[in-house]
Amino acid sequence: MTPMVSDPEAPAAAVAADVRRAERTDRVVSLVQRQGALAVLVVVVLVATASFPNFRSFDNAATVLVAAAPLALIALGMTFVIITGGIDLSVGSLYVLGGVVSAYASQWGVLPAFLAPLVICGLVGVLNGILIAYTRMAPFIVTLAALLGARGLMRAISDEGSTTYLVQSDAFRSFGTGSFLGIGYPVWLVVVVFALGMVLLARTRFGHSVYAVGGSEDAAALMGVAVRRTKVWVYVMSGLLAGLAGAINAAKLGSGVTVLGIGLELDAIAAVVIGGTLLTGGAGTITGTIAGVLLLGVIQNMINQVGNVPSSYQQLISGGFLAVVVVAQTYLAKLRRVT
Amino acid sequence: MxxxxxxxxxxxxxxxxxxxxxxxxxxxxxxxxxxxxxxxxxxxxxxxxxxxxxxxxxxxxxxxxxxxxxxxxxxxxxxxxxxxxxxxxxxxxxxxxxxxxxxxxxxxxxxxxxxxxxxxxxxxxxxxxxxxxxxxxxxxxxxxxxxxxxxxxxxxxxxxxxxxxxxxxxxxxxxxxxxxxxxxxxxxxxxxxxxxxxxxxxxxxxxxxxxxxxxxxxxxxxxxxxxxxxxxxxxxxxxxxxxxxxxGFTGFTGEHATAADAAPVLEVTGLTSRHKLHDIGFAVRPGEVVGLGGLLGAGRSETIKAIGGAYPVDSGTVAVGGKELKRPTTVRAVRAGIATQPEDRKAEGIVPGLSVRENIALAVLPRLSRFGLVSDRKIDEIVRTYMDRLQIKASGPDQRVGDLSGGNQQKVLLARLLATRPRVLLLDEPTRGIDVGAKAEVQSLIDELAGEGLGVVLVSSDAEELIEGADRVVVLRDGAVVGELRGADVTTEALLETIAAAAVVEDSGDQ
Missing domain, CATH: 3.40.50.300 (P-loop containing nucleotide triphosphate hydrolases)
Structure with missing residues (x-):
């Protein structure tokens, strides 16, 4: 309390206790909001470990991680986009396009196989970002157009999917299939990218601009945040990460497969939201997104372990999780406002 | 220089x-x-x-x-x-x-x-x-x-x-x-x-x-x-x-003619909410303006919100025209004839992106619609009526409310409330952040509405406004009623004294 407060001791102490209690509730609620997905993930993993003897094997864990790698990268970009209050629907298409381009470019070596999809998907991201930030068009519409455009471009390159580009470079191929310490290279790459992403979001001015733009665009602008530049960058990042995910997948499968990846943008959005990021923007964490991605991956894996359950049940269960998370978030937000 | x-x-x-x-x-x-x-x-x-x-x-x-x-x-x-x-x-x-x-x-x-x-x-x-x-x-x-x-x-x-x-x-x-x-x-x-x-x-x-x-x-x-x-x-x-x-400095004209024995239009009893409100009770007769006095955090806004069904209460009743509201929600409160003007106009009141017309029409849609359809003509009529009556300065009914000045935004909000034909008007800081001219207009409007038989509950941090505007002032402190000023006692000095006296009594009680 300030020195000028003349309130007698007793009520002041009661008020202070009230404030402390409110602050404590606030901290607990915010912890649940941020790390709820992680807690659920731990529970699901424990259940899976107890129920399926094969689940706890190291190989299976490695399989889960490798399978989750592309989605993880896309969800990382999506986390930044959603925190700014936007959405990027183009990433599923960009992921496929990136895979095809990467397979095609692998004839010139490993480096082009990585760079070509990054350049192309990054450019689409720039276009998305500029349209959204400078013309103030709705992100939903702009990226929906990009989704259709990228899909069309992919179809054109692959002659309606009839031409399959095989990965020509053995070195690139071995990146996709090889492993270090028993864990596939793609997973290591994802780990490094996520570490960078976490530092970027939590510990740099850019990261805080991302939160500020999503929290209140007008206030952010008045506080001197470069709103438009921040928006352009998150869509560029999202595009780049989708391209990288495509390249990894091409390396893993040995070709640019044109049918995968449809609807992947929705899985990414689901993972991000399950991870506790607010779809309305302004709050979210990358650890939450990791938990969300792994949760979807583990559920898929469990269903595979059961064996005779159709895999469409995975979507049903993920959908259920998503609904629960959204309800829980709404409840927590309300709890927080009252305290 | x-x-x-x-x-x-x-x-x-x-x-x-x-x-x-x-x-x-x-x-x-x-x-x-x-x-x-x-x-x-x-x-x-x-x-x-x-x-x-x-x-x-x-x-x-x-x-x-x-x-x-x-x-x-x-x-x-x-x-x-x-x-x-x-x-x-x-x-x-x-x-x-x-x-x-x-x-x-x-x-x-x-x-x-x-x-x-x-x-x-x-x-x-x-x-x-x-x-x-x-x-x-x-x-x-x-x-x-x-x-x-x-x-x-x-x-x-x-x-x-x-x-x-x-x-x-x-x-x-x-x-x-x-x-x-x-x-x-x-x-x-x-x-x-x-x-x-x-x-x-x-x-x-x-x-x-x-x-x-x-x-x-x-x-x-x-x-x-x-x-x-x-x-x-x-x-x-x-x-x-x-x-x-x-x-004078405010647009209020003074006392309102209220029959002292008229049945209250709003009766609040035993309103209690964890930590915030303790056994709040008061009544408002038709044509009466009752002020809620007290310092910030005394529970004035919470009381207003609780009556309007927008704040969770643990116990207590709210009755409009003698009829008790069962488990008040905002919808039930509005149906019963309670119109609430929230404290934070920007966040809880107007919809800045919509036009004046749409903002006014929002609350009357349920009343005007028949089988889910709404007559445009009827809305236009209501919008015109209130734009004239409240002298809302806008280029027309289609101007975005976000582009209006604070005073006019407040009037749009009041127009919306009035269009529901309420019996009780709850006003939380109705003149905050609006200029002197618009303030006087809003104040005289409150007078006028009370004159038409509405029961008004007024919360204001502006002591002058509270004293001149209200017929009675119920003083709150730490979420409880600690006094009431009536008639000639409704003065700034008496208000401050009541707040201060209440503090002294409570302190001695604690020791």
């Missing part, structure tokens, strides 16, 4: 000449009051000074050099910071992050130094009387504390000029004192302050100079101490001084 100066500035919007040859100079260490009615051009002038708008004509000079601020950031970098009437920070981010956004301390690696940030934020905010955990989300703080964070932020960047737009509108008296302490510090450091407020007491306490705007022109500028209060008001309004004197 002027620190910041505009010379003969003009700014035009489609159909409006917002600034017309305005000149204004701020000297170092000066606290300069900028006053004027709705639409007088205050906001526009501030926006020109801070780089939000570019002037169409004239010159902006800063430290005797012509300048051009392309964006608010340009102005901020030059040392001109602004705190806005409505807190313009990011509610979802932590207090410390809001304070440092864009100029966070960094480590040698270029990463944010959060430890240092939290430490420094705590130290800085203590000087402003804010002792909360700086890691908390800003949005979970009380409005006053948020305003203090905004002020701390504005002063932190090596500001040469600080522009304050209605800085006290959400502060409680103690916080106002803290603010004035900060202003005196800034004054001593030679920082120029532009102070915009509708509270005359504050202006005369803290400001050296005054510039009065009316209809986009400067009508007076000079030492504030040499300007009589009544003259200030008449210059602002462009009204005859004797008329102002006769009508």
């Amino acid at each position: 002027a620190l910041l100066e505009v010379v003969d500035v003009a700014k035009e919007f489609p159909g409006v000449r917002a600034l017309d040859g305005v000149s204004f100079a701020l000297r170092p260490g000066e606290v300069h009051a900028l006053v004027g009615e709705n639409g007088a051009g205050k906001s526009t002038l501030i926006k020109v000074l801070t780089g939000v708008y570019q002037p169409d004509g004239g010159e902006l000079r800063y430290r005797d050099e012509p300048v051009r601020f392309g964006t608010p950031m340009d102005a901020q970098r030059a040392g001109i910071s602004t705190i806005y009437q409505e807190v313009n920070l990011i509610p979802l981010m932590s207090v410390a992050h809001n304070l440092f956004l864009g100029r966070e301390p960094r480590t040698r690696l270029g990463l944010l130094d959060e430890g240092r940030m939290y430490r420094e934020a705590g130290e800085i905010l203590r000087r402003y009387g804010v002792t909360t955990d700086v890691r908390r989300q800003l949005g979970t703080l009380a409005l006053g504390a948020q305003q203090m964070v905004a002020l701390a932020r504005a002063v932190m960047i090596d500001a040469k000029v600080v522009i304050m737009d209605e800085p006290t509108s959400s502060l409680e008296p103690r916080e106002v004192e803290t603010l004035f302490g900060v202003i005196r510090d800034l004054h001593a450091q030679g920082i120029g302050i532009v102070y915009v407020s509708h509270r005359l007491d504050e202006l005369y306490r803290i400001c050296d100079t005054v510039t009065i705007l009316r209809d986009g022109r400067v009508v007076h500028t000079g030492k504030l101490a040499e300007l009589e209060r009544i003259r200030l008001v008449s210059l602002m309004l462009g009204r005859d001084m004797s008329a102002v004197r006769r009508e």
Whole structure:
């Protein structure tokens, strides 16, 4: 309390206790909001470990991680986009396009196989970002157009999917299939990218601009945040990460497969939201997104372990999780406002 | 030498000449009051000074050099910071992050130094009387504390000029004192302050100079101490001084004719909500204005919200016209005839992106619709009626409400409430942040509505408004009723005494 407060001791102490209690509730609620997905993930993993003897094997864990790698990268970009209050629907298409381009470019070596999809998907991201930030068009519409455009471009390159580009470079191929310490290279790459992403979001001015733009665009602008530049960058990042995910997948499968990846943008959005990021923007964490991605991956894996359950049940269960998370978030937000 | 100066500035919007040859100079260490009615051009002038708008004509000079601020950031970098009437920070981010956004301390690696940030934020905010955990989300703080964070932020960047737009509108008296302490510090450091407020007491306490705007022109500028209060008001309004004197400072006319034995239209009994409200009870008769008095945090807004069904209660009843509301929700309350005007107009009242027409029609849609369909003609009729009656100044029913002045936004909100034909009107700070002219209009409207037999509950931090507007004042403290003022007892002194006396009684009870 300030020195000028003349309130007698007793009520002041009661008020202070009230404030402390409110602050404590606030901290607990915010912890649940941020790390709820992680807690659920731990529970699901424990259940899976107890129920399926094969689940706890190291190989299976490695399989889960490798399978989750592309989605993880896309969800990382999506986390930044959603925190700014936007959405990027183009990433599923960009992921496929990136895979095809990467397979095609692998004839010139490993480096082009990585760079070509990054350049192309990054450019689409720039276009998305500029349209959204400078013309103030709705992100939903702009990226929906990009989704259709990228899909069309992919179809054109692959002659309606009839031409399959095989990965020509053995070195690139071995990146996709090889492993270090028993864990596939793609997973290591994802780990490094996520570490960078976490530092970027939590510990740099850019990261805080991302939160500020999503929290209140007008206030952010008045506080001197470069709103438009921040928006352009998150869509560029999202595009780049989708391209990288495509390249990894091409390396893993040995070709640019044109049918995968449809609807992947929705899985990414689901993972991000399950991870506790607010779809309305302004709050979210990358650890939450990791938990969300792994949760979807583990559920898929469990269903595979059961064996005779159709895999469409995975979507049903993920959908259920998503609904629960959204309800829980709404409840927590309300709890927080009252305290 | 002027620190910041505009010379003969003009700014035009489609159909409006917002600034017309305005000149204004701020000297170092000066606290300069900028006053004027709705639409007088205050906001526009501030926006020109801070780089939000570019002037169409004239010159902006800063430290005797012509300048051009392309964006608010340009102005901020030059040392001109602004705190806005409505807190313009990011509610979802932590207090410390809001304070440092864009100029966070960094480590040698270029990463944010959060430890240092939290430490420094705590130290800085203590000087402003804010002792909360700086890691908390800003949005979970009380409005006053948020305003203090905004002020701390504005002063932190090596500001040469600080522009304050209605800085006290959400502060409680103690916080106002803290603010004035900060202003005196800034004054001593030679920082120029532009102070915009509708509270005359504050202006005369803290400001050296005054510039009065009316209809986009400067009508007076000079030492504030040499300007009589009544003259200030008449210059602002462009009204005859004797008329102002006769009508008083508020638009209220005095007592309302209420039959003392009439059955109450609103009866509240035993309203209790964990930590916030304790056994609140009072009654309002038709045609009566009952004020809720007390300090900020006494439970006035919570009471209003609880009656309107927007605040969770543990027990207690609300009855309208003798009929008890079962488990009040906002929908049931509206159906029963309770209309609530929330405290935070921007967040809980108007929909800024929609037109005047849509905003007014929002609440009447359920009443007007038949089989889910609504007649456009009927809506137009209602909208026209209320736009006329409340004298809403808009280019037409289709203008965006977000583009209207604060006073007119408030009138749109009232129009919406009235269109539901309520029996009880709950008003929480109906004149906050609106200029003197619109304030008087709103006040006389409240009078008029009570005259038509509505029961009105009025919450206001403006003691004058509460005393002159209300027939009775129920005084709250710490969420409980501690007294009631009636008839000749409804005076500012009695109000303060009741609040103070209540405090004394409670203290002795505790010991």
